[in-house]
Structure formats: structure tokens, C-alpha cells
Amino acid sequence: MLSIDNLQANVEDKNILKGLSLEIKPGEIHAIMGPNGSGKSTLGYVLSGREGYEVTGGTATLNGDNLFDLEADERAKKGLFLAFQYPVEIPGVSNMEFLKASVDTVREYQGKDALDTVSFMKLAREKCNAVNLDPHFLKRGVNEGFSGGEKKRNEIMQMMLLEPSLCILDETDSGLDIDALQVVADGVNACRDPNRSFIIVTHYQRLLDYIVPDKVHVLSDGKIIKSGGKELARELEKKGYSWIEKA
Amino acid sequence: MNISLQNSTAEFLNSGSSISESLTSTLEDYINSSESTPDWLKTLKLNSIKSLSDFSIPSRKMEHWKYNDISSVISNPLGLKKDSELAKQPSTVDLNKLNLPLMSSVLCVFIDGEYSEGLSNLRQQEGFEVTTFKDASETQIEEIKSSLVSAAQQKNLFIQINDSVSMNGLYLKIDANKKSVMPIYLIYLSTNDDSQLTNNQVVINCNQNSQSCIVEHFINLNNETEDSSQLACQQTILELGENSHCDHYRISTGSKNINKISRLLVKLAKDSNLSSFHFSEGAVLDKTDIDVWHQGSNSESKMTGIYLPSEKNQIDFHTCVEHQVPHCNSRETFRGIIADSSSATFNGKIHIFKDAQKSDAQLSNKNLLLTNQAQINTKPELEIYADDVVCAHGATIAKIDEKAVYYLKSRGISETQAKKMLSVGFINELLDEINQTELHKYLTDKVQSSLSNLK
Ligand SMILES: Nc1ncnc2c1ncn2[C@@H]1O[C@H](COP(=O)(O)OP(=O)(O)OP(=O)(O)O)[C@@H](O)[C@H]1O
Numbered sequence: 001m002l003s004i005d006n007l008q009a010n011v012e013d014k015n016i017l018k019g020l021s022l023e024i025k026p027g028e029i030h031a032i033m034g035p036n037g038s039g040k041s042t043l044g045y046v047l048s049g050r051e052g053y054e055v056t057g058g059t060a061t062l063n064g065d066n067l068f069d070l071e072a073d074e075r076a077k078k079g080l081f082l083a084f085q086y087p088v089e090i091p092g093v094s095n096m097e098f099l100k101a102s103v104d105t106v107r108e109y110q111g112k113d114a115l116d117t118v119s120f121m122k123l124a125r126e127k128c129n130a131v132n133l134d135p136h137f138l139k140r141g142v143n144e145g146f147s148g149g150e151k152k153r154n155e156i157m158q159m160m161l162l163e164p165s166l167c168i169l170d171e172t173d174s175g176l177d178i179d180a181l182q183v184v185a186d187g188v189n190a191c192r193d194p195n196r197s198f199i200i201v202t203h204y205q206r207l208l209d210y211i212v213p214d215k216v217h218v219l220s221d222g223k224i225i226k227s228g229g230k231e232l233a234r235e236l237e238k239k240g241y242s243w244i245e246k247a
Numbered sequence: 248m249n250i251s252l253q254n255s256t257a258e259f260l261n262s263g264s265s266i267s268e269s270l271t272s273t274l275e276d277y278i279n280s281s282e283s284t285p286d287w288l289k290t291l292k293l294n295s296i297k298s299l300s301d302f303s304i305p306s307r308k309m310e311h312w313k314y315n316d317i318s319s320v321i322s323n324p325l326g327l328k329k330d331s332e333l334a335k336q337p338s339t340v341d342l343n344k345l346n347l348p349l350m351s352s353v354l355c356v357f358i359d360g361e362y363s364e365g366l367s368n369l370r371q372q373e374g375f376e377v378t379t380f381k382d383a384s385e386t387q388i389e390e391i392k393s394s395l396v397s398a399a400q401q402k403n404l405f406i407q408i409n410d411s412v413s414m415n416g417l418y419l420k421i422d423a424n425k426k427s428v429m430p431i432y433l434i435y436l437s438t439n440d441d442s443q444l445t446n447n448q449v450v451i452n453c454n455q456n457s458q459s460c461i462v463e464h465f466i467n468l469n470n471e472t473e474d475s476s477q478l479a480c481q482q483t484i485l486e487l488g489e490n491s492h493c494d495h496y497r498i499s500t501g502s503k504n505i506n507k508i509s510r511l512l513v514k515l516a517k518d519s520n521l522s523s524f525h526f527s528e529g530a531v532l533d534k535t536d537i538d539v540w541h542q543g544s545n546s547e548s549k550m551t552g553i554y555l556p557s558e559k560n561q562i563d564f565h566t567c568v569e570h571q572v573p574h575c576n577s578r579e580t581f582r583g584i585i586a587d588s589s590s591a592t593f594n595g596k597i598h599i600f601k602d603a604q605k606s607d608a609q610l611s612n613k614n615l616l617l618t619n620q621a622q623i624n625t626k627p628e629l630e631i632y633a634d635d636v637v638c639a640h641g642a643t644i645a646k647i648d649e650k651a652v653y654y655l656k657s658r659g660i661s662e663t664q665a666k667k668m669l670s671v672g673f674i675n676e677l678l679d680e681i682n683q684t685e686l687h688k689y690l691t692d693k694v695q696s697s698l699s700n701l702k
């Protein structure tokens with residue numbers, strides 16, 4: 001599914017990712033944990049193709065395609081999805097218009113049938129309900145004035161509509177209340193599929209009680225310094241990161 | 248026969264100089280030689296020509312012309328058609344081919360400034376009067392005269408020339424208490440392909456307690472020349488009687504190879520209510536002066552504007568809202584998306600007179616620059632002589648939000664489409680203020696096609 005080899009990347013000429021390698025097989029869930037500023041969000045941005053995030057070495061392929069040859073929108077069409085740590089507010093563009101444009105292009109690219117407006121609205125409302133977001137959020141500007149938790153649920157709703165093959169969730173659990181956390185976890189679990197993989201960036205073991213990962217990695221100073229099973233998250237929760245960083 | 252303004256227009260290059268005797272006498276001859284103009288109108292015009300001496304030739308040193316490139320107007324001689332020629336205009340225009348909205352409303356059509364009875368259609372509606380100035384009755388003449396005389400301005404030479412030489416015009420009167428449902432659609436067509444000066448004046452009187460919808464639409468049909476020196480001048484005077492409501496639109500579309508200099512003056516009597524929507528796609532120069540005079544207490548005005556210049560176009564709005572009396576309320580919201588190497592100027596003035604206590608005036612102007620070459624000059628001006636007023640104004644200039652572009656791209660939307668969505672999003676809420684469904688659709692489509700060339 002996803003294969004990252006010795007990835008190095010700069011932001012504003014500052015080296016952030018310093019040789020990161022990661023292999024994810026179809027259907028797997030990988031959790032990435034690590035201290036603030038270690039490069040977790042940077043990894044998501046680099047993989048999804050944000051401008052200003054310069055790859056200086058290494059490779060990344062998604063289902064065989066070299067990601068760095070593709071524009072951000074092409075990567076999305078090929079099934080990469082990033083749920084943002086800080087979703088962007090876009091006043092004036094309605095959530096519905098945005099979702100329709102997005103789903104239309106992605107489906108067209110993937111050779112799926114186009115959805116007419118009525119069936120799309122039906123589907124969008126369904127997904128809203130699935131993440132416990134009132135359907136009238138569809139009429140509002142994209143993320144405009146949404147609370148932190150509403151923004152995160154809006155991200156998960158987009159993920160459900162786009163049916164991507166690789167989902168990167170960047171701290172989707174931060175700022176969620178306990179019920180919303182359950183809703184988001186249920187959403188992710190409902191999306192689990194032998195052909196869909198997840199990278200879940202989180203600071204908290206709690207989310208991983210609901211979404212059980214196949215692997216847990218520790219990212220520190222731009223590199224993966226330790227990998228393990230789900231029990232590693234529990235250990236980190238107890239001991240912090242310093243014991244690994246020192247080792 | 249064409250009367251050339253060349254000798255005088257050449258002087259436009261000499262900044263700040265005053266109007267030459269030769270221009271004045273050329274125009275006087277032009278008026279005097281007209282066979283079909285009634286005497287009262289000639290007298291009015293000759294008086295207006297006298298006022299030309301109060302004007303200076305526009306120059307970049309003057310606030311009103313600071314950001315305008317009028318070289319294409321002044322580098323060529325401008326022709327003025329005799330009124331006998333104007334009347335003979337062939338009406339080869341087929342309105343049905345223009346895909347216009349509101350075609351089942353009352354239609355008043357002008358070709359190159361001249362009212363075309365053939366293309367117009369008054370739909371035998373009751374409750375209003377329409378007449379050309381030439382055919383006006385005694386009462387109507389008095390009303391027209393008083394409107395024109397009280398509309399005098401000192402800022403814009405071209406508007407004054409328009410007032411001096413436009414031999415004809417249209418007078419529209421909405422009867423008192425008339426709650427007209429059918430919009431009145433004024434279509435100003437430009438068809439000239441040579442260097443002509445065209446002129447037009449419209450006086451609209453909405454009498455007390457009336458309700459009306461007036462749509463003014465400027466369309467340039469001439470696609471022939473790349474850069475035309477054609478100049479279309481126009482002035483509309485809209486008078487709102489006591490407790491009258493007017494839903495007004497003034498839009499410019501069509502090919503952009505024209506210079507247009509126009510003015511809208513609205514006078515609001517007690518308890519009257521104006522909503523005025525403006526839209527321009529741009530032209531070589533599209534310059535609009537808007538004067539809104541609150542002359543009766545408790546009158547309310549709401550002005551909304553969208554401008555979308557592209558290529559090398561220029562759009563200029565000079566608006567001036569005067570609160571002449573207490574207890575009036577004005578709201579003004581203009582937004583522009585400036586593409587390519589085009590430029591836009593927005594000058595919004597709020598003038599609160601000394602006794603106009605409890606005035607509430609708000610002005611907002613927001614601009615989106617799509618390229619590094621695009622230019623915007625925005626300047627809110629406040630002149631406040633009363634102390635108990637609420638007055639707010641603000642202007643912003645922004646570029647496309649790259650974070651938002653990335654967010655949309657990360658969802659599969661192409662860069663071009665993302666920029667287009669964000670641009671439309673910038674003006675969407677203003678478009679939504681259009682109450683006429685057909686017009687809303689028409690302008691939404693115009694916006695889409697205007698923005699379809701985004702890179
Ligand atoms: N535009 C930028 N200019 C300079 N430095 C940047 C820029 N963007 C990110 N960085 C730096 O890159 C480093 C990694 O940031 P990143 O957002 O990837 O961390 P993170 O692991 O996601 O942290 P957190 O857990 O707080 O979300 C940080 O030191 C950050 O300050």
C-alpha cells in the first residue's frame with residue numbers, strides 16, 4: 001500500500017524529516033506518536049503534497065505510484081486522504097458545494113459512476129448522521145465557524161464520502177469530547193477494509209483503545225526511533241518519550 | 248455629419264487646463280443645429296454648456312481621475328452624431344439572441360444612447376408613464392427640468408458634456424401608491440465600431456408609496472476592434488418619493504472594448520428605501536460615479552457592488568453617500584476580484600451634514616487580487632460634521648488564500664477549480680442579495696464565465 005524509504009524533507013530550508021522509513025500493508029492501521037514538533041504533521045503534509053514542503057531525499061509510493069511525481073489533487077484522486085490537524089475555514093464556499101466538487105472529481109477519476117445531486121445529498125446527509133453532525137452543516141461555509149470538534153467530525157465525514165485507500169488522521173482525536181471520540185472511532189472502524197490502510201497520528205493512548213492499531217511508531221526529531229505493537233502506546237503513556245530518546 | 252471633438256480632446260493631455268472656447272462653441276452649434284429638439288430642451292442644454300467653464304480637463308493630478316488611464320479616449324478624435332442621424336439608426340439588433348434575463352418585463356431599449364421604440368415593449372402596464380424628453384407633456388417637462396437642474400455636479404467633465412449634448416432622454420414616472428410587480432428593464436446597447444461619443448440621460452421618478460424594480464443593463468455588442476476609443480456616457484437620476492421603495496440594479500456586461508463613463512444619482516425623500524445593486528465585468532475604462540443623497544429623514548439606502556476586471560481592464564467606482572438630514576441609514580458593500588493585469592479603483596465617501604444627527608452609515612470594500620500585476624486603489628473617505636452619528640468603514644485587500652487552495656486540492660479539486668471556487672466564494676453572499684431570480688441566475692453565470700479563464 002504505502003512504502004516510505006529514507007524520506008528527508010525541508011520546510012523553509014529547515015530540515016524536518018531526517019530519513020524516515022515506513023511500510024504499510026493493505027488493511028493495516030499504524031499509529032504514530034511522538035513529541036510536539038517532531039515532524040508528524042510534516043509527514044502528512046509531505047505525503048499529501050503541500051506546497052513549501054520540499055522533499056530533499058528518499059521516496060514514497062502509494063500502490064506503486066511515486067507520490068512525489070504527483071500534484072496534491074492527483075494524490076487525492078489516487079486515494080490518499082489527510083484529515084487535517086487544523087482544518088481550514090473557507091467562508092463563502094458551502095460545505096455541500098465543496099463536498100460535491102470533491103466527490104465528483106475523485107469518483108470520475110476512479111471510474112465510478114457520477115452521483116446526481118439528489119443521491120449525493122442523500123449520501124452526504126447519511127454521512128453527517130454517521131459522525132453525528134447536523135445536516136444543516138452542509139449548508140454552511142466549509143468549516144466556517146465550526147467548533148474544533150465539529151471540524152474534526154467534518155474531516156471524518158469527508159473521508160467517508162471519498163472512500164480513500166490510505167487515510168492519514170492527524171490528531172483527529174485532539175479537542176474531541178468523550179462522545180465525539182467514540183463517534184469518530186466508530187466512523188474509522190466502520191471504514192476498515194482489507195484494502196484500506198490508516199496512519200493515525202495521536203498523542204493519546206485513549207484513541208487506540210477504540211481503534212486498535214497493528215503497529216505503533218515513535219517519531220522523534222524527524223525519524224522513527226522505535227516501532228512496536230499496540231502495547232507500546234500503553235508504555236509511552238506511562239513513561240513518556242525520554243527513555244527511548246535517550247536509548 | 249460628425250462633429251469632431253478632436254481639437255479639444257487633444258488638450259486633455261495638457262493637465263488641468265480649462266475648457267476651450269472652441270469646444271464650447273462647437274457644442275453650441277451642435278445644439279442649435281438640431282431640428283428635432285424642442286426649445287425648452289435646447290435652452291437647458293445651452294445653459295449646461297455654459298457650466299462647462301467651471302470644469303477642468305481631467306488629469307491624473309485630480310483625485311477623481313488619479314488612477315484612470317483615459318488615453319484611449321483622448322488620443323483619438325471623438326465623433327458626435329447629429330440627432331437626425333441618431334433617429335435613423337437601423338435596429339438590426341435581435342434582443343432574443345442576447346440571452347438576457349427578464350425578457351418578459353417592461354423593456355426600454357436604447358441603441359447608442361437613443362431610445363428605440365421598436366425594440367422597447369411597455370406591455371400595456373398601468374401605473375407608470377414613459378416618455379422621451381422630446382415628447383414630454385407640459386407637466387412632465389417641468390418634472391424633467393427640475394430633476395436635471397438639481398442633479399448638477401462638479402466632479403466629472405464627461406458627465407457634464409453628456410448633460411450638455413444629450414439631445415434626448417427618457418423620463419419614467421412610477422405613479423404614487425403603485426405597487427408594481429413587473430420589473431422595468433432598461434437596456435443600453437452600444438453598437439458603434441468607430442470612435443463615437445454616445446450620450447444618454449434617464450430620469451426616473453418613483454412617486455410616494457410606490458414600489459418598483461428598475462434594472463439598468465449596459466451591453467456592448469461591438470466585438471470588432473481590440474482597443475476602441477468609443478466613449479459611452481450616461482446619467483441616471485433616480486428620485487424616490489416619500490415612503491417609496493425601489494429595488495434597483497445597474498449592470499455592465501458584454502465585450503470590453505469600450506470606454507464608459509456614467510453617473511447614478513439617487514435622491515431619497517422621507518421614509519423612502521433604496522436597494523441598489525451594481526455589477527461590472529470591466530471595459531477599457533468603466534467609470535461610475537454614484538451619488539446617493541439622503542434628503543428626507545428615515546430614508547434608507549443599501550448599495551451592493553461586484554466588480555470583476557480582467558486582462559487590461561479598468562473599473563472605477565466613485566461613490567458618495569450624503570446624509571443631508573437626520574435619522575437616515577446607509578449600508579454600502581462593494582467587493583472586487585481583480586485578475587490579470589487589470590486595475591480597479593474604489594473611492595467611497597460618506598458625507599454627514601452638520602445637522603444630520605443620528606445618521607447611521609456603514610461602508611465596506613473588500614478586494615481579492617488574483618495576480619501580482621493586478622492593481623487596486625481603494626480609499627474610504629469620511630466627512631462628518633455632526634457629532635451624534637454611527638459611522639463605520641473599512642477596506643481590505645487580500646490574495647487567494649494558499650492554505651485554502653491546498654485544502655481543496657487535498658480533496659482532489661484541481662488548482663484552477665480551487666481558485667475559481669474561492670473567488671466565487673468571495674462574492675457569493677453579495678450575489679445572493681439579488682431578489683430577481685432570473686437576474687440572479689444570469690449574473691451567477693456571468694461570474695462563472697468571467698472567472699473561467701483563471702490560471
Ligand atoms: N512553515 C514553517 N516554517 C518553519 N518551521 C516550520 C514550518 N512548519 C513547520 N515547522 C517546524 O517543523 C517542525 C515539525 O512540525 P510538525 O507540525 O510536523 O510537528 P508535529 O510533530 O506535528 O507536532 P505537534 O505534535 O505539536 O502537532 C516544528 O519544529 C515546526 O516548528
Ligand SMILES: [Mg+2]
Pocket residue numbers: 040041042085170171
Ligand atoms: Mg502536528
